[in-house]
Amino acid sequence: MKRFIVGIDLGGTNVKAGLVEAQTGKVVCSESIKTQSEKGFEDTFDRIAVLVDRLLKDVDIKKEEVEGIGMGIPGPVINQEIVGFFANFPWEKNLNVREELEKRTALSVLVDNDVNVITMGEAWQGAAKGHRNVLGMALGTGVGGGIVVDGKLLGGVRGAGGEVGHIVVEPGGKLCGCGHKGCLEAYCSATAVIRETLDRLTVNKTNKVWESIGGDLSKLEAKHVFDSAKAGDDFAKDIVDFIIKYLAIGIGNLLNIVNPDIVVIGGGVALAGDILFEPLKKEVAKTALGVCMEGLEIVPAVLGNDAGVVGAAALFAVK
């Protein structure tokens, strides 16, 4: 009887692996190692295999008790096995990560994009538990997305399904890191909060944000803006409204296309809390069709630090 799943979150800096109960999603134990991608994928994958063995040994679990290894990676993943490319890693294109890891661990492996994986985790054991049509968004340094349609992740032909950060919400608008203009990511990521605030601070210094960073622009984080907005600062509140306006267009567009019944939002921007979530739904209704608003929930992600590991395990748990 297989009662465990190994969940692995392969990030730019760290690889976090956890042993997860297949029934409950509970993380039994977890451990992180450095990714050190510059040494090549073989080195990293060899060490991941050792890490998996160590985790199992530590809690005296045999491989026979493990359903498989789920892994989240930054980049598009085709058919839950081939990674089109690793964002910011110097690894080769179209690497069959499933095969590489199965070879090294003698366990079944499923791989998917990191935000897809997080979305699946929220659908399995988190804020969207029990929902089979879910839109997940991670508003961090960039904006990522995961779309669950009838219980399955929407991958697309090249694994780029759910790349919601790059839908255009303002034609000819702000330059995005992808090279295009007006992308959602350029308006609603934590980075976007900072750039919009920096821009406005050049002409207005009589506000709580300026005070809270003591006039040192290099210290500015999205949190300064949200905290100032919560304290009632009009300058900061107007920036939050600006974020909400574009986030609502992005979400509204996605609702009209995918029609899920729950939207789960994680990442640094989601930490803004009520000042973001309360006005958001009303604003979304200006873009989403009435039929797409029926019974809709928009909620913060809840899995937090475990999201990557639990989500990766969800690739095996949710079928």
Added chain:
Amino acid sequence: MKRFIVGIDLGGTNVKAGLVEAQTGKVVCSESIKTQSEKGFEDTFDRIAVLVDRLLKDVDIKKEEVEGIGMGIPGPVINQEIVGFFANFPWEKNLNVREELEKRTALSVLVDNDVNVITMGEAWQGAAKGHRNVLGMALGTGVGGGIVVDGKLLGGVRGAGGEVGHIVVEPGGKLCGCGHKGCLEAYCSATAVIRETLDRLTVNKTNKVWESIGGDLSKLEAKHVFDSAKAGDDFAKDIVDFIIKYLAIGIGNLLNIVNPDIVVIGGGVALAGDILFEPLKKEVAKTALGVCMEGLEIVPAVLGNDAGVVGAAALFAVK
């Protein structure tokens, strides 16, 4: 051996039913009756059942040889059976059309949104034959869409999946029939071509469009604009460029979300032909991520007048 499928296209004015070969998609015979929705759905469905019987009898096919009836309807359809509402019909909400038609015909029934059905038809026997990830768009009076993900139609929780006409492509832009502003439909439908042209004709009458309608604005159709553009008229070409700009944003956004490998465009606007399709792909690349452009085709729909009937049959043919 079941060798046929009945395909039915339930429109606002006419109901067209056809007998379709299950292997080839060939329409053996077809017939239209008036919808007369004002008499109530029971009256229409009773007459549809009679029409189906007559079709089968005419070509001497027994019900045992029929896999089932596929039907396309204007409106969102939940789980290929319940119609959330009929666009422009005075019929009740949440009608179980599958049940109503199975009761009257003693055949299996699957129902879906009309543009979903057309997209499925193109994927089965049309321009997207053999593709399992398809974006279908119908640019007519309005803009409809159908999304096929891994061979299945994306329906969503209320059947509103693929309502691509109402993604916002210009925040605060043109008023749309849905009541929102800046929807794709307000920029890229045949109606949108007409309204943009009417707008521009108020300040410019020295152009081929004005000539071709003899100065009678009530005669204006999208075709006048496309024909003038093809004849080299700058006024008309600029309107086509305007349509392409927004259509490209809409398609680009959809590619980033759904990542299909083919886009099939039908409806009156698609009849513009090369002047639309040739510049379109280049323009789409300004919004779609590079990975979503890899191997992408953007092509005109080919099923034409049979699209509704063949597409409805595809609900049974493609599983």
